[in-house]
Amino acid sequence: MSRLLITNARLVDPVAGTEQPGALLIQHGRIAALGPRLGQDGSIEAERLDAQGAVLAPGLVDLRVQLGEPGAEHKESFATGALAAVAGGVTSFACLPGTLPPIDDPSMVEFVARRARRARLAKVYPYAAITKGLKGEQLAEFGLLREAGAIGFTDGHQAVASARIMRRALSYGRLIDAFLVQHPEEPDLARNGVANPGPIAARLGLTSVPREAEVIMIERDLRLARATGGRIHFSRVTTAETLDAIRRAKAEGVRVTCDCTPHHLALNELEVEGYRTFAKVSPPLRAEADRLAVEAAVIDGTIDAIASDHRPQDQDSKRLPFASAEFGVVGLETLLPVALRLFHDGRIGLPALMSRLATTPARLLGIDAGTLAVGAPADLILFDPNRPWKVTERDLHSASKNTAFEGRLMMGRVETTLVDGRVVFRRDQTSSGSED
Amino acid sequence: MDDRYSLRFRGPHLLGIEGLAPYEIQDLLDRAEACVDVNRGLADRRDRLAGRTLLNLFFENSTRTRTSFELAGKRLGADVVNMEVATSSVKKGETLIDTAMTLNAMHPDVLVVRHGESGAVALLARHVRCSVVNAGDGLHEHPTQALLDALTIRRRKGRIEGLTVAICGDVLHSRVARSNMLLLLAMGARVRLIAPPTLLPGGIDAYGAEITTDMMRGLEGVDIVMMLRLQLERMQSAHLPSIREYFRLYGLTRDKLANAAPDALVLHPGPMNRGVEIDGVVADDIDRSAILDQVEMGVAVRMAVLDALAGPDREARP
Numbered sequence: 001m002s003r004l005l006i007t008n009a010r011l012v013d014p015v016a017g018t019e020q021p022g023a024l025l026i027q028h029g030r031i032a033a034l035g036p037r038l039g040q041d042g043s044i045e046a047e048r049l050d051a052q053g054a055v056l057a058p059g060l061v062d063l064r065v066q067l068g069e070p071g072a073e074h075k076e077s078f079a080t081g082a083l084a085a086v087a088g089g090v091t092s093f094a095c096l097p098g099t100l101p102p103i104d105d106p107s108m109v110e111f112v113a114r115r116a117r118r119a120r121l122a123k124v125y126p127y128a129a130i131t132k133g134l135k136g137e138q139l140a141e142f143g144l145l146r147e148a149g150a151i152g153f154t155d156g157h158q159a160v161a162s163a164r165i166m167r168r169a170l171s172y173g174r175l176i177d178a179f180l181v182q183h184p185e186e187p188d189l190a191r192n193g194v195a196n197p198g199p200i201a202a203r204l205g206l207t208s209v210p211r212e213a214e215v216i217m218i219e220r221d222l223r224l225a226r227a228t229g230g231r232i233h234f235s236r237v238t239t240a241e242t243l244d245a246i247r248r249a250k251a252e253g254v255r256v257t258c259d260c261t262p263h264h265l266a267l268n269e270l271e272v273e274g275y276r277t278f279a280k281v282s283p284p285l286r287a288e289a290d291r292l293a294v295e296a297a298v299i300d301g302t303i304d305a306i307a308s309d310h311r312p313q314d315q316d317s318k319r320l321p322f323a324s325a326e327f328g329v330v331g332l333e334t335l336l337p338v339a340l341r342l343f344h345d346g347r348i349g350l351p352a353l354m355s356r357l358a359t360t361p362a363r364l365l366g367i368d369a370g371t372l373a374v375g376a377p378a379d380l381i382l383f384d385p386n387r388p389w390k391v392t393e394r395d396l397h398s399a400s401k402n403t404a405f406e407g408r409l410m411m412g413r414v415e416t417t418l419v420d421g422r423v424v425f426r427r428d429q430t431s432s433g434s435e436d
Numbered sequence: 437m438d439d440r441y442s443l444r445f446r447g448p449h450l451l452g453i454e455g456l457a458p459y460e461i462q463d464l465l466d467r468a469e470a471c472v473d474v475n476r477g478l479a480d481r482r483d484r485l486a487g488r489t490l491l492n493l494f495f496e497n498s499t500r501t502r503t504s505f506e507l508a509g510k511r512l513g514a515d516v517v518n519m520e521v522a523t524s525s526v527k528k529g530e531t532l533i534d535t536a537m538t539l540n541a542m543h544p545d546v547l548v549v550r551h552g553e554s555g556a557v558a559l560l561a562r563h564v565r566c567s568v569v570n571a572g573d574g575l576h577e578h579p580t581q582a583l584l585d586a587l588t589i590r591r592r593k594g595r596i597e598g599l600t601v602a603i604c605g606d607v608l609h610s611r612v613a614r615s616n617m618l619l620l621l622a623m624g625a626r627v628r629l630i631a632p633p634t635l636l637p638g639g640i641d642a643y644g645a646e647i648t649t650d651m652m653r654g655l656e657g658v659d660i661v662m663m664l665r666l667q668l669e670r671m672q673s674a675h676l677p678s679i680r681e682y683f684r685l686y687g688l689t690r691d692k693l694a695n696a697a698p699d700a701l702v703l704h705p706g707p708m709n710r711g712v713e714i715d716g717v718v719a720d721d722i723d724r725s726a727i728l729d730q731v732e733m734g735v736a737v738r739m740a741v742l743d744a745l746a747g748p749d750r751e752a753r754p
Contacts, residue, residue, distance in 0.1 A: 275558060
């Protein structure tokens with residue numbers, strides 16, 4: 001088996017919380033050794049890769065990716081999704097069950113695992129539905145789904161509306177210590193809403209999703225989690241009140257975790273001006289005060305992870321009047337650079353940031369990733385955090401181009417991605433490149 | 437008259453009051469003033485839009501607005517075509533943009549569009565080469581209604597600046613309310629929005645209007661009372677408990693009107709729900725009600741808008 005020595009790197013180890021120059025040796029697809037003086041005496045026989053001072057960090061682990069396969073392959077197939085993932089430095093991701101048909105049956109879980117392996121790029125872990133058919137009525141077969149390979153359970157872009165069903169899910173889920181992911185929106189309050197309530201939605205004549213829709217759902221489920229001892233994860237939290245509630249619950253020992261998206265971290269409700277459907281996301285982009293609260297919560301660790309919430313949509317789903325357009329943005333390829341803004345602003349160190357992007361999500365999913373530990377799979381990325389570039393849709397590898405960051409200037413972009421020690425992406429070879 | 441350096445409406449579309457400079461509103465009102473006599477048959481301007489084609493594209497039913505645009509176009513000599521959307525390919529699932537591109541290929545000069553969704557008219561305008569007039573989009577804007585209301589007010593009161601105008605009723609679902617609020621504030625009027633709490637959009641107070649849920653207090657001393665139409669399905673959606681309660685609290689009666697200035701005018705965009713938002717006695721009071729004036733000014737304003745967008749001085753614009 002070949003050995004690969006990555007030299008001249010800036011090793012960022014989110015587990016140890018350290019950052020130091022050095023080299024890393026890969027053997028049999030796993031990390032064999034690393035350190036500041038590794039390989040300097042020339043005693044290691046291995047193929048060499050000069051990192052030229054770039055950051056070497058664990059590959060990103062993305063908690064939330066929607067693919068279009070099966071049912072909407074034109075929006076994103078396993079092949080295009082996995083390519084977009086490695087181009088964004090995502091070496092493992094969990095995909096949502098909201099496909100056609102939904103992933104609510106062991107055979108569907110196996111189908112996803114098999115199809116995803118074929119792409120041989122990023123590692124794909126399927127979520128299964130919490131309720132059969134995502135209908136919110138009957139629990140899916142947690143035990144059998146787990147055996148088939150389901151990494152966790154979620155009804156995807158829909159909330160489990162019934163408090164009774166959610167209570168049962170949390171309670172029954174303890175059987176397998178299920179990772180339950182809830183969409184934080186009380187559906188009756190959120191119904192037909194497409195924007196954040198406030199002056200902009202009022203003037204544009206857009207119906208709104210009240211912030212209370214999120215707060216109420218989260219406070220309800222926190223109580224249910226406390227009562228059942230179950231484990232709950234809220235994806236895409238967006239409001240200051242929600243974060244306060246989660247912060248309090250964590251202090252009280254409730255088994256709760258949460259994530260935010262790059263778009264809620266970097267953008268606010270102003271983006272919907274001009275009825276920009278590429279800024280139509282669920283939950284809606286909030287006011288600036290909420291965005292700042294999301295930033296602060298990422299830094300203080302209340303928000304455990306940043307997930308891309310990658311939701312590819314084709315032109316026909318977006319070139320519609322705002323209320324009719326589909327929700328969602330692609331995010332795999334802008335996850336790292338958008339998150340890096342916090343680092344560039346001096347608000348968070350690279351190791352801590354990488355823990356939100358890799359280590360913690362890996363721990364939540366229970367997969368062996370997100371670390372530079374010796375013996376761990378060599379899922380790694382190399383990037384120069386200071387390299388400027390501009391987001392242009394034609395540079396995206398995703399089959400869909402609905403980015404909320406079109407035309408934005410970014411700092412930092414993954415140059416090389418390795419999965420199990422194999423280089424699966426190299427920017428200079430695969431990108432047409434408009435690095436201005 | 438066609439001084440190319442004067443401050444005139446810029447076009448090329450009329451998608452909303454938002455974004456119009458006060459001088460553009462002024463210009464459209466002045467042009468409309470000149471159209472009033474034409475509309476009354478006292479002058480003929482059939483040459484103004486001769487050879488131009490006006491396409492009325494209504495995705496929502498509206499007899500009055502469509503007829504008003506049709507008359508306005510015909511009085512200026514334009515060829516007017518009404519698209520029957522209810523029977524067209526839109527029902528077969530064609531997207532708005534496909535419809536826009538199809539119509540664009542027919543080379544109309546002006547498209548007048550009404551659509552049930554906010555922002556739909558602006559979206560369509562981005563995909564055609566002709567001028568587009570928003571005849572109402574969702575809960576967003578209805579600019580010609582605001583202009584005709586302004587013209588009505590200006591003719592009856594001699595000015596807009598300094599007047600106090602109450603806009604009463606279902607503000608949440610009303611594009612008329614949004615356009616009027618923006619126009620009146622831009623022209624220096626004071627605006628009071630009067631609505632039950634469930635029919636007021638959150639954040640609407642950011643634009644400079646006063647907000648109140650108490651109609652008696654809201655009407656105190658106002659010069660103009662603009663009533664909004666209440667959609668009767670608001671009861672099913674639990675915005676309101678009942679029509680009789682709404683009428684008691686927010687219906688415009690003589691008693692409530694007595695709180696306004698003694699010569700206050702009553703406006704309503706129509707069609708009216710008598711006994712719901714307005715008492716028939718008030719609606720029919722020729723001393724107070726300007727409702728039929730509004731209909732007449734509607735044609736004049738639409739003539740002015742069409743003329744500004746497709747008339748002879750369009751080419752003269754720098």
